Structure formats: structure tokens, C-alpha cells
Amino acid sequence: MMTSSSSSNSFRLGVDGGGTHTRAALTDAAADAQGNVLAEGHAEAANLVRVGLPAAINNIQRAVNEACDKLNINAERITSACFGLAGVGNAKHHAAMLAALQNVFPHVALRLETDARIALAGATDLQPGVVIIAGTGSISCGINRAGKFARAGGWGPVMGDEGSGSYIGRRALEAVVMAFDQRGAPTSMTAEVLRQFGVTAAPELPPVIYDASPEERQLIQQKISQLSRVAVQCAQAGDWVATQILQAASLELARAACAVITQLDLNHTRFPVAYVGGVFEAGELMIAPLRAEIQRVAPQAELGAPLYSPMVGAVKLAQQTL
Amino acid sequence: MMTSSSSSNSFRLGVDGGGTHTRAALTDAAADAQGNVLAEGHAEAANLVRVGLPAAINNIQRAVNEACDKLNINAERITSACFGLAGVGNAKHHAAMLAALQNVFPHVALRLETDARIALAGATDLQPGVVIIAGTGSISCGINRAGKFARAGGWGPVMGDEGSGSYIGRRALEAVVMAFDQRGAPTSMTAEVLRQFGVTAAPELPPVIYDASPEERQLIQQKISQLSRVAVQCAQAGDWVATQILQAASLELARAACAVITQLDLNHTRFPVAYVGGVFEAGELMIAPLRAEIQRVAPQAELGAPLYSPMVGAVKLAQQTL
Numbered sequence: 001m002m003t004s005s006s007s008s009n010s011f012r013l014g015v016d017g018g019g020t021h022t023r024a025a026l027t028d029a030a031a032d033a034q035g036n037v038l039a040e041g042h043a044e045a046a047n048l049v050r051v052g053l054p055a056a057i058n059n060i061q062r063a064v065n066e067a068c069d070k071l072n073i074n075a076e077r078i079t080s081a082c083f084g085l086a087g088v089g090n091a092k093h094h095a096a097m098l099a100a101l102q103n104v105f106p107h108v109a110l111r112l113e114t115d116a117r118i119a120l121a122g123a124t125d126l127q128p129g130v131v132i133i134a135g136t137g138s139i140s141c142g143i144n145r146a147g148k149f150a151r152a153g154g155w156g157p158v159m160g161d162e163g164s165g166s167y168i169g170r171r172a173l174e175a176v177v178m179a180f181d182q183r184g185a186p187t188s189m190t191a192e193v194l195r196q197f198g199v200t201a202a203p204e205l206p207p208v209i210y211d212a213s214p215e216e217r218q219l220i221q222q223k224i225s226q227l228s229r230v231a232v233q234c235a236q237a238g239d240w241v242a243t244q245i246l247q248a249a250s251l252e253l254a255r256a257a258c259a260v261i262t263q264l265d266l267n268h269t270r271f272p273v274a275y276v277g278g279v280f281e282a283g284e285l286m287i288a289p290l291r292a293e294i295q296r297v298a299p300q301a302e303l304g305a306p307l308y309s310p311m312v313g314a315v316k317l318a319q320q321t322l
Numbered sequence: 323m324m325t326s327s328s329s330s331n332s333f334r335l336g337v338d339g340g341g342t343h344t345r346a347a348l349t350d351a352a353a354d355a356q357g358n359v360l361a362e363g364h365a366e367a368a369n370l371v372r373v374g375l376p377a378a379i380n381n382i383q384r385a386v387n388e389a390c391d392k393l394n395i396n397a398e399r400i401t402s403a404c405f406g407l408a409g410v411g412n413a414k415h416h417a418a419m420l421a422a423l424q425n426v427f428p429h430v431a432l433r434l435e436t437d438a439r440i441a442l443a444g445a446t447d448l449q450p451g452v453v454i455i456a457g458t459g460s461i462s463c464g465i466n467r468a469g470k471f472a473r474a475g476g477w478g479p480v481m482g483d484e485g486s487g488s489y490i491g492r493r494a495l496e497a498v499v500m501a502f503d504q505r506g507a508p509t510s511m512t513a514e515v516l517r518q519f520g521v522t523a524a525p526e527l528p529p530v531i532y533d534a535s536p537e538e539r540q541l542i543q544q545k546i547s548q549l550s551r552v553a554v555q556c557a558q559a560g561d562w563v564a565t566q567i568l569q570a571a572s573l574e575l576a577r578a579a580c581a582v583i584t585q586l587d588l589n590h591t592r593f594p595v596a597y598v599g600g601v602f603e604a605g606e607l608m609i610a611p612l613r614a615e616i617q618r619v620a621p622q623a624e625l626g627a628p629l630y631s632p633m634v635g636a637v638k639l640a641q642q643t644l
Contacts, residue, residue, distance in 0.1 A: 049532050090525050152503035158531050158546070159495040173481045181474035183581040203412050209480050210371050214536050224480070259505040 011038075011073065013081035013108070014314030017046025017060055018115055019136060023311045024063035026071060029079050037312065041066030048097055049087040056085070057100050075105070082111040082318035084118025084310055086137075089154060111317060115310060116141045116154060122313025123274035123306035126320070130264075130271065131306065132257050132290070134249075134279035136225050138164035140256040142264050142271075150263035153256040157221070163252035165279055169227035171245045177202050179241070187241035192230045196223060232282040249279070250286050254293035267298045274306040333360075333395065335403035335430070336636030339368025339382055340437055341458060345633045346385035348393060351401050359634065363388030370419055371409040378407070379422050397427070404433040404640035406440025406632055408459075411476060433639060437632060438463045438476060444635025445596035445628035448642070452586075452593065453628065454579050454612070456571075456601035458547050460486035462578035464586050464593075472585035475578040479543070485574035487601055491549035493567045499524050501563070509563035514552045518545060554604040571601070572608050576615035589620045596628040 010029040015022065024041040043062040045051045051059070060083065068075050083101060088094045098112045116131070116139045123131040130142035138161050139154030157166050176193045178184030180202035194200060197208050212220045234242035261267055273294055280286055291303045308316070332351040337344065346363040365384035367373045373381070382405065390397050405423060410416045420434045438453070438461045445453040452464035460483050461476030479488050498515045500506030502524035516522060519530050534542045556564035583589055595616055602608055613625045630638070 049528075090528055092526075092529050152505050155496075155499045156528055156532055159492070159499050159527070162496075170481070174477075174484075177477045177481050181578070181581050182585055183474050183577050204414075205481070206371075206412055206478055207414050210478055255505050256503070259503050263504055 009077070010079040011071075011077050012315055012318045013064060013067075013078045014118070014311050014316070014318055015046075015060060015063065015081065015083045015085070016115065016118060016309070016311040016314055017056070017063075017083065017085040019047045019050050019086050020045050022046040022059045022063040023309075024060075024067045025311045025315050026067045026073075026078070027315050037315070039067045039070035040311070041068070041070070046085050047087040048085070048093060053096055053100055056087075056097070057104060060085075060101070061104060076107055078105070078108050080109045080111075080318045081105060082113060082118065082314040084113045084115045084121075084314045084317070086115040088112060089114050089116075111320075113314070113317060114154075116151060117149075118313040118317060119276050119306070119310040120313065121317050122308035122310050123276060124272050125307045126316055128264075128266070128269075128271055130257055130260050130266070130273045130301075131276055132253050132273065133276045134164050134253055134286075135277035136165050137161040138167065138253060138256065138277075138279075140253070140260045142260045142266070144264040144266055148264060150260045152259040152263075163249040163256070163279070164225075165228040165277075166221070166225040167252070168231050168245055168249050168279065169224040171248070172227040172231045172242070173205075173224060175241050175245065177205065185241050187234065188237065188239045189227075189230050189234045189242055192234070193227055196227065196230070228279065232285065235282070235285055243285070246282060246285050247289050250289040251293060253279075253286075254290045257290070257294055258297045261294070261298045261301065266301075268300070269298075270300040270302070271298075273298075273301050273303045275303065276306050276310070331399070332401040333393075333399050334637055334640045335386060335389075335400045336440070336633050336638070336640055337368075337382060337385065337403065337405045337407070338437065338440055338631070338633040338636055339378065339385075339405065339407040341369045341372050341408050342367050344368040344381045344385040345631075346382075346389045347633045347637050348389045348395075348400070349637050359637070361389045361392035362633075363390070363392070368407050369409040370407075370415060375418055375422055378409075378419070379426060382407075382423070383426060398429055400427065400430050402431045402433075402640045403427060404435060404440065404636040406435045406437045406443075406636045406639070408437040410434060411436050411438075433642075435636070435639060436476075438473060439471075440635040440639060441598050441628070441632040442635065443639050444630035444632050445598060446594050447629045448638055450586075450588070450591075450593055452579055452582050452588070452595045452623075453598055454575050454595065455598045456486050456575055456608075457599035458487050459483040460489070460575060460578065460599075460601075462575070462582045464582045464588070466586040466588055470586060472582045474581040474585075485571040485578070485601070486547075487550040487599075488543070488547040489574070490553050490567055490571050490601065491546040493570070494549040494553045494564070495527075495546060497563050497567065499527065507563050509556065510559065510561045511549075511552050511556045511564055514556070515549055518549065518552070550601065554607065557604070557607055565607070568604060568607050569611050572611040573615060575601075575608075576612045579612070579616055580619045583616070583620045583623065588623075590622070591620075592622040592624070593620075595623050595625045597625065598628050598632070 041063040043059040048056040141151035363385040365381040370378040463473035
């Protein structure tokens with residue numbers, strides 16, 4: 001007979017599922033708001049648009065099972081859960097994912113949110129405020145004292161994601177070919193961008209980028225997104241073109257955050273604006289223009305790091321469910 | 323026995339092969355520079371990057387055969403040819419296409435150029451000058467009195483094509499979601515853009531755009547490119563957001579043209595700059611900012627319509643070959 005390593009009878013689950021990773025956290029269902037995470041589990045992507053619904057559900061189950069295994073409990077002892085998943089921002093995807101989750105976790109009071117919503121919950125610890133998320137994609141969202149939620153951005157790489165890693169990487173690539181054409185200023189990004197694509201001159205880039213098979217296309221997109229690191233390194237070393245790209249990205253993120261602030265009528269109040277995501281590893285290069293622009297429309301806004309992770313945000317929202 | 327309907331012994335061939343259409347023209351090989359086109363043939367795309375090399379070659383053969391059939395001649399009576407094809411801008415694709423064409427037309431003195439190069443040849447009637455091409459993609463190129471050739475742009479939708487139909491269409495789509503988010507000003511483009519994608523509100527756009535199968539993806543790209551017409555119509559009706567998009571596109575095209583002008587050291591000479599492609603159907607909305615910007619760096623540049631079509635440009639280049 002199995003004996004549980006936990007003395008608790010029931011558990012609360014928070015899941016953060018993005019385009020590359022899924023994280024699951026379990027807390028004691030009886031714990032207060034500061035309840036510690038008892039166990040975590042990890043798996044690959046849970047974005048149904050990217051990997052398809054079956055793979056997304058499979059990865060979610062794997063992350064949850066790993067967390068349960070660590071506590072030596074059965075998943076049936078989870079009583080409430082919040083799933084914060086990329087790709088469920090529209091009604092059709094939300095409905096499909098919710099039905100699939102209910103099927104897999106039939107005994108759980110469950111709540112399905114976007115990955116942005118749980119990042120907000122974690123970043124502000126459920127208090128009114130705004131979050132700016134800039135990883136591969138970008139989005140800003142917030143909530144005010146009246147509980148009104150608003151968002152801007154997050155429309156994906158074709159029509160949105162301004163200021164994100166893929167936006168910065170694409171701009172870096174454009175800057176390299178513009179410099180080659182003498183349409184734009186020379187940039188120190190050239191050598192590293194060419195190296196990343198395994199070519200020695202700009203005219204060799206088009207076959208690498210456009211002849212990719214459907215399977216390779218995802219990899220090419222990732223490579224372009226990762227060029228954002230090249231832009232950051234070159235900007236930090238003083239490259240003017242790279243600095244301009246990061247400044248433009250920063251202003252696009254500010255534009256989204258300001259739209260959220262104005263939609264929520266927060267302009268004349270004091271509230272936190274948290275920044276989340278790999279793009280902010282650039283530090284003040286990204287953050288300084290963002291802060292200046294946000295404080296122009298909301299002078300009492302306080303830009304800072306998030307209080308808790310999106311995964312903990314999900315646990316906190318799961319608690320709100322009951 | 324077949325008898326030829328033409329009294330000429332030999333013929334000259336010009337082919338203009340793009341991403342959607344291929345056009346072939348035959349002239350008398352003994353004709354002078356103004357030699358009239360005796361017959362034309364048409365077929366679908368000849369861009370090997372888009373449709374693959376076998377399909378591109380097949381469409382080129384179909385267009386040439388149609389022109390030959392109209393004159394009731396055998397293709398072996400073609401002595402010189404110039405093929406101006408999209409997608410052969412880099413060495414690897416050029417070599418593959420040239421080998422394939424030599425295999426299909428073994429008796430012909432043939433020359434393979436990009437579609438931009440033949441457009442230039444036609445636009446300026448082989449004289450020094452610059453051409454700006456803005457259809458689905460965009461590129462500028464030119465040639466100076468010393469025979470030096472230069473180009474800018476034409477790097478494809480991922481890293482170039484600024485100012486093209488796909489650039490304008492994408493900007494229109496972005497403007498619609500920005501207006502929805504209150505990140506950007508409202509725009510009259512919204513209703514028509516939503517209608518084109520068969521949805522009633524912006525949040526329904528992501529599944530239509532991102533859930534497309536690999537086969538549908540090309541169609542989605544075409545639809546986005548065609549939104550440039552919506553931008554033009556709305557700008558003509560006075561929409562501010564649409565007008566800004568066309569102005570930005572126009573300045574990007576000017577940027578490419580100015581890079582070519584400077585590379586060719588044409589800034590202080592009198593020369594023609596011809597505009598070619600669907601984007602210019604917008605008229606002065608696109609052309610006026612372009613003219614102003616070009617004349618800022620080259621005051622004697624004369625912006626105007628092309629003298630001859632790219633297809634005739636190809637015939638003229640075929641003549642240069644011998």
C-alpha cells in the first residue's frame with residue numbers, strides 16, 4: 001500500500017504553459033495566500049496553436065504527474081486548479097482546451113486563463129496593476145480596483161508581438177540586409193547574424209531562410225527570435241543601429257502598456273507595472289525608455305520586477321476559484 | 323508539312339517570370355532595337371523558390387510554346403533569349419535555374435537575369451537610370467553610364483520587401499488590431515479587413531491566420547498582401563491611419579531607390595527613375611512622397627512610368643547578348 005508523504009488531504013494546482021515549457025506547482029489546499037509550493041513538475045510546450053491540442057494536453061499531464069509523483073500523491077487529491085496557457089486567448093481555442101482539461105481532470109474545480117493573466121496575478125500578487133510580457137511574443141495586461149481586466153498586444157508574429165524577441169530579432173535581420181544594401185547604417189550585428197545562419201555574406205541568407213522545409217520553418221523562426229540577444233549584446237557594446245532597435249521595441253511595449261493603463265483609467269493612481277520575459281535581460285537599455293514613456297501617461301506608475309512567477313500566479317488564481 | 327507563318331529565319335525570346343505569371347515574347351532576331359513583339363505567350367509562376375524548379379521550368383516552357391505556336395514556328399528557331407525570373411537573385415538559385423534552362427533550350431544563346439534586371443532594362447530602354455518595383459515584394463535597382471549595376475531591397479517577406487504590397491497589407495492588419503487594443507487610432511480599414519478574413523471582430527482573426535494548414539498559408543499571405551488595396555481605398559477616402567501606412571511605404575521605397583542612386587553616384591546627374599508594380603496604382607498618394615524624397619538626394623532625378631514592360635526589357639537584353 002502507498003502512503004502519502006504529505007499530511008494534507010487536498011491540493012491546489014497552478015500550471016504555467018507556454019510555447020516552450022510547462023510548469024506545474026502544487027500547494028496545500030488549506031494553505032493561506034503565502035502557501036509555499038510543495039512540489040513542481042516540468043514538461044514541454046502547452047500552446048495548442050503551436051503543438052496541437054493532444055500534445056499540449058499530454059505535456060500538461062506530464063508536468064502535473066511529475067509534481068504529484070514528488071509528493072507521492074494521486075492527481076485525484078487536487079481539488080482546485082488554475083491553468084494559465086498560451087494560445088487560449090480567443091473563444092474557440094479556450095473552449096477546446098477547457099473541454100479537454102475537464103476531461104483529464106474531472107474531479108477538479110478548474111479555471112482556464114491565458115498565460116498573460118497568470119503572469120499578471122503573480123506579478124502584482126492579485127493586486128491592481130499592469131504587467132508587460134516580452135519573450136518570443138509580447139503582450140501587456142492589467143486589472144484595476146473595480147476588477148476590470150484589459151489587454152493590448154499578443155496578436156502573434158504576423159500582426160502583433162511588437163517589442164518582443166521575434167520583433168527585435170527580425171529587425172536585427174532587416175538591419176543587416178539594409179546595411180548590406182547601403183539603405184541603412186553599418187552595424188556590428190552583421191558578423192554574428194551571418195554566423196548564426198551559417199553563411200558568410202548577406203546574399204546567402206535568402207536560400208537559408210526561404211528554402212526551409214515546413215519542419216525547419218519553426219527552427220528558422222526560433223533563430224530569428226534569438227537574434228534579439230545579438231541586438232542586446234551589440235547595443236550594450238555601443239552599436240547605434242542595435243540601440244535604435246531596442247529603443248523602438250521598448251517604445252512599442254510602452255505603447256501597449258499605456259493602452260492598458262488608459263483602458264483601466266489608472267493614469268492618475270499609484271500602481272505597479274511589472275516586466276516579465278527574456279527581452280528584459282537587456283536591463284536598463286530596454287527598461288529606461290519604457291519607464292520614461294509609461295510615466296509620461298501615468299506619473300505614479302512604478303515599474304519593477306514581478307513579485308511572483310506566473311506559476312505562483314496560477315496557484316493564487318486557483319485559490320480564488322473556491 | 324508545316325510552313326512557317328513568319329518569313330524570318332530566327333527569333334529572339336524575352337521571358338518575364340514572376341511569382342504569379344510568366345510572359346514570353348518573340349521578336350525577329352534581325353529586327354532593330356524597336357523591333358516589335360510578334361507573339362506573346364502566358365503561363366503561371368516561374369519563381370523557383372515559390373513553386374519549385376520543375377514547376378517553374380514547366381511554366382516557362384508553356385509560355386514559350388504558346389508564343390511559338392502563335393507564329394507557327396519551332397522553338398529551335400529561337401537563337402537568343404533572356405529570361406528575367408524572380409527567385410534567382412542568389413548564386414545557388416541562379417546556377418540551378420541556368421542549368422535547367424540550358425537543358426530545355428540547348429541551341430539558344432541564353433542569358434538569365436532577375437525579374438528586377440529586366441524591369442530596369444525595359445523601364446529605361448537600356449539607358450542609365452533606376453527602377454523601383456513594388457508589387458507583392460519590393461526592390462530597387464539601377465545602372466549607370468559606366469555599366470555598374472546596383473540594387474537594394476528584394477530580400478523577401480521575412481527580412482525585406484519594405485514598401486511592397488505585403489508590407490502595406492501587414493501594416494493594415496496591424497493597424498486594425500492596434501485600433502482594437504486602443505494602442506492606435508481608430509481606422510476605417512477595420513470593417514473591410516475583418517470582412518476579407520470572414521470574421522466579425524478582431525479577436526476572431528488569430529485562429530484564421532495561425533491555424534491555417536501549410537497549404538492554406540500561401541492563401542493567407544496573398545490575402546494579407548491584398549489588404550494593401552484596402553489601405554489605398556481608405557487613404558483615398560481620407561483615413562489618417564491608412565494614409566500614414568502608405569506614406570511610410572513610400573518612404574521605404576525612396577530609401578531603397580536612394581541607396582541605389584548613391585551606390586551608382588547618380589546624385590548630381592539627370593536620369594529617369596521608373597516605378598513599376600501594383601502598389602503604384604495608388605497614384606500620387608504613393609508617388610508624391612517618393613518623388614520628394616528622391617529629389618532631396620538627386621535633384622535632377624525624373625520620376626515617371628516605365629518606357630517598356632519587363633518582358634520587352636528581356637527581349638532588349640537578349641539582343642545585347644549577341
